[in-house]
Amino acid sequence: MSDPPNPDPAAHVVILGAGHAGGTASALLRQYGHPGPITLIGEEPIPPYQRPPLSKAWLKGEADADSLALKPLEFYAEHDIDFRPLMKALSINRGEKTVTLSDGSSLAYDALILATGARAIALPIPGADLAGVMFLRTAADAERLKATVGPGKTLAVVGGGYIGLEVAASGRALGAEVVVLERESRLLARVACTVLSDFFKAYHQQHGVTFELGALVTGFEGEGGQVRGVRLADGRLIACDAVVVGVGAAPNDELARDCGLETARGVTVDLEARTSDPAIFAIGDVAHRPMPIYGRMFRMESVPNALEGAKQAASAIAGRPPPPGETPWQWSDQYDLKLQIAGYAFDVDEILVRGDPASGKFAVFHLKGDQVQSVEAINSPPEFMMGKQLILNRRAVDKGRLANLAVSMKEVAV
Incomplete structure (x- = not known):
């Protein structure tokens, strides 16, 4: 530079x-x-x-x-x-x-x-230009989707990442049937560990979402220019009234x-x-x-x-001094769950779960040696906030204390 x-x-x-x-x-x-x-x-x-x-x-x-x-x-x-x-x-x-x-x-x-x-990545497959095949990047996109989805309708979501799962949760809240189509063998395959993938899959299923994993989408099919189904590589046609494609940007x-x-x-x-x-x-x-x-x-x-x-x-x-560095973070809201993510799981050699996923309140810590690289916290603000500090300060952590819920996160961070 x-x-x-x-x-x-x-x-x-x-x-x-x-x-x-x-x-x-x-x-x-x-x-x-x-x-x-x-x-x-x-x-x-x-x-x-x-x-x-x-x-x-x-x-x-x-x-x-x-x-x-x-x-x-x-x-x-x-x-x-x-x-x-x-x-x-x-x-x-x-x-x-x-x-x-x-x-x-x-x-x-x-x-x-x-x-x-x-910009949203479009799938270069037949039928991608049919009405009802949508993305979700702008207010106009959201307005079109809201006008399409509701009781008696079926929404197909292509992509089992965070956007796809958020759309699925909102689709269910609007009364629509929702099916999520993911080409990988698990949800959130590129961005989260299996603990989180399994947790979100089970939680969405409890709310009526169905999943097709390992499902390669080969085309969209329609009638009168309107999408009516998603064709999979195994030949099946998943009937739907609308599609949201969320496979990255x-x-x-x-x-x-x-x-x-x-x-x-x-x-x-x-x-x-x-x-x-x-x-x-x-x-x-x-x-x-x-x-x-x-x-x-x-x-x-x-x-x-x-x-x-x-x-x-x-x-x-x-002409001001540069702002202090920050720990990168993001979040995802689905149903009554708030997922807060701090850092990125680069070069991780161990995963430690603090809390019980069955309780709906837990955190997954990604470690490189005795340093926290990333934390994924479900309904667990202290783990998220203290995890951010640990990541930024590159401070060594005692894994036994980190796994022990009887030790507060403030004590762990000290």
């Missing part, structure tokens, strides 16, 4: 992407005292909003665009932030420091923040690649969220960022990651 330039109080900051990361960065720049112009470019018609509730509260009718907005629409005008909805960046000219927009105009920048997020890093920025499974950045061009930053789902705790680079998809990247970029642009 190049040496950063001195902050310019009159610098025009352009933010491409009005999601959680971009919206937060615009607000933080003002909070941190940046006086220059800020332009926030967003593809959706509404201001930045919280996305995790889309698969939960929005589907169940407990939230809408106003309640999920990061800031009310008036905030942007009141703080002299030029918010431009329904707009997309088409290209970046780094030499001239301009961005070409979808309305044909060109926008000059002094500092540019890429907050372009990630790919970073929207085309703008960065096309203008010659360094990329690697996302836009490569340093601890200030700065790219290989010192005038350009990347934050949120699109950023491939350092993880000092683990001594590696990684691309993360979570709200805390979006917030941390926004703090880093806004601090650098405003």
